[in-house]
Amino acid sequence: MPDMWTISCLLFVVSISFAGIVSGEVFTAMADVEELLESEKEVVETLEAYLFAEEIRLEKIRRFTNEFKDLYAKASNDLESFISHPVNTYLFVKRLTSDWKEAEDVLNQQLGREYLEIIYKMRSNMPFPTDEDLTGVAIALSRLQDTYRIDSDHIAKGKIKGVSKSPQLSPSECFELGRVLYNFKDYDHSIDWMKTTLHRFDETPAVITADNGTIGVTRADAFEYLAFSNYMKGNVREALKFTNLLLAYEPTHERAQNNVAYYEKEIAAASQGRKRGDDGDTAMARKGTIELRPDSWENEKRTYQMLCRGEKQANASVARHLNCYYESSHPFLKIQPIKTELLHLDPKIVMFHEVASDKEIATIKTLAGPRLMRATVQNSLTGELETAHYRISKSAWLNSKDDRVVELINQRIGMLTGLDMDYAEELQIANYGIGGHYEPHFDFARKAESKAFTSLGMGNRVATFLLYMTDVEAGGGTVFPRLNLSLWPKKGSAAFWYNLYKNGEGDLRTRHAACPVLSGVKWVSNKWIHEYGQEARRPCGLQSDGFEPDEIDTDS
Template structure:
């Protein structure tokens, strides 16, 4: 009795004080009572609008049913239908008069009355500061009378039990008000209550991830680091994979983190390094390449002295003025599409690239010749040297370099057959991230400036080696420069003779 009356007085006093200090319109119970009547009037207006919409829809449905029956008859035998003069007349009448009436009916807007009503009352609605003031008043009551958020939310106040409940979204908005005010203490209390109700299965607009995001940061600001970490880990667990997620993506991302690499000590013992002179190529005899085995099957080798610092700088300077948005192959359709954003502006982008011809500079011609000397494959039918720059977040998701049987026209315009091999030059070191990974067999190759890696995309039979599907991991820290030489089938007939079986 007495306690309940006292609490009611305190609630209204605090609410009115918080609102009147800001000189807002709600400074008395009388004015807030007017607001209740306004809301009731708006609800009635809303109901009238719904009835008008339903009446309009019913009329349109009636027209549709009648016309559907008519057109079924007329379209089954148009000439026979029009043989009756009354039918011909009624068709003219319908199209000239009745369809116009139907058009007018559809164009009617039953919402006009409701919109007019709400627009009249809107100037007297509470604004953001009013809502904020009311929320702060509740928080002051919470502190003064040591009431927990659960009690407030469930309508359990001293001497007063009611069915006035706070929803998840109400609790979230309370917490957000405190958060935006730098009041992390109350933010924690109300975000915890929102989370508690979400965990009980209550529906809400605010997602669990959003609540956890606010809560974990507020807890962190309060200095409880272990709890903040616990909440953040729970937050990470709420993120769902997109619908177009491919299972290999998990393998790809794990390899990018250095997890799940399938190189065992036993396999490593079968990898060697050697000097490579390109089958006694005159240009390599005095300066042979240092060749290292990176992977055994499929065979991937790395050349340690592929490019000099000066050559790298020249290639980068030649490429920079021509860097353009990369095209990427859609993983579902296989179609080449232009990426949406440049690397410099978005981490979701792939990379910027430029093509360099041998005629552009003697250095490019020299590098092309070196690739031919090392691989023993002609580069006359190869694509131009592609220079690519990946900024932070830049990546190239899993893809094949060669065209598959379902896309026979991928390189048709080049007239040089499929991409038989890939020669990839690393032109920078990368502080973190940026590895080249092969999800199918669990390989991860780190970029190292001046080195190059080489592998065959096709078996000697001409069949594609599907194991060579690979990706360029997102650059975590640093800047990644590479250059690619895609070598094609034509011209390799005597350099890499065809095998008889698909697996050769």
């Protein structure tokens, strides 16, 4: 309902109108009364228009409230299960970014300002996602699409292989994904999601109401972004086609009318260019802004993604030499040996099972939680730490003084690996978010990266101990593209491998990656052990080049 301040203002306007007429002695002439009645009619119509607008505003607020309430109810039932689903995370971030902006515009009218002030105060004391978060979530979804070959139509319909719960997306939610990706200059995925937006419109009832979340988005909007995206890719003919389709829905769309003329002119110019020996649209394609990586990366990426999907199989001649055994080389392990699985021969990669208890893992996660910050990589030229798009996770560092559990884990790593933990980095705890990943990389520093690890004074990273602290519903594997090897997270298990040959040279075969998390929550602990101090524990090889493999335990 209107508040008293607004009504007072409106009545003040009305009183001014009547005052002007009354001063002219309206009662002396019916003509003046007739004019007064006409004025009153306009005032009533104005008030009715205001009330109608206010009802629409309240209906919009009611819709926003119900949407937020429904999403909160779903999340509160099983928070971990809810946030582990990538589409749920997208919807949650979308609600608090682009959807909230629309709600904010509605509330930011005169009647809603006092309530808006309350929300502003709440926002200052509570975490709130930003536009950058929304972009990040959209990019993560597109990454999952590419890695796991998921069709956008399937995502929109809630059909994601390997994911138990999958909500459907409305046309406007699909459109928002495409819009964000367009702004990120990812035109291929923007086109994909705009086409999906159109498909969702076709599958939605003809009468679109506020209940299905499509208010404010039309087919014309999707056609316009399809045209823009194709133009940015250099495909002017497609841009023209979608602009004409836009005009079929909105013939008076002024921008589209202007763009048709512009695109036709571009096509004509390109045709003339071909006659002169130019390659027309191909030349225009060079205007694209997406930077491509070398072919070597594309080849590695294909292998990496195949391994993430679990498509590549181990070599049979190698697999027959793999086995399981109990690790008991340390005196303490004689009492309680550790189940060990040999995963690769050369380089030797093993998986230790039941390394940490659920209680120990819970303690580590509790300690790390408040310290989590965006994970960084080391710049190979400057040695400085910086964030990177190819590593999406948050991490924290724990040392033995933080808690007895951390000290016990470090001691256990020393027993299992036979290496000196005094020459190792602190325990790094990493948490991967939606689509969280780390593209193929080396843990050790190569010769060109001369400034890496100099501040530690312990030499290069000789070995990696990777502890999985959660099971992951789908995705999230650790893969070695040059070894055709995939490791899958299992809570309490830990992978171990050497990064360096015995002569100190880096083993390029240990290049590995963390696959995007398709569904679930992924927590890991990394312990990077350095070469100094390990001379007696891992002596140089007897061969002159020092490239001999580590011994393989063949005990069953």
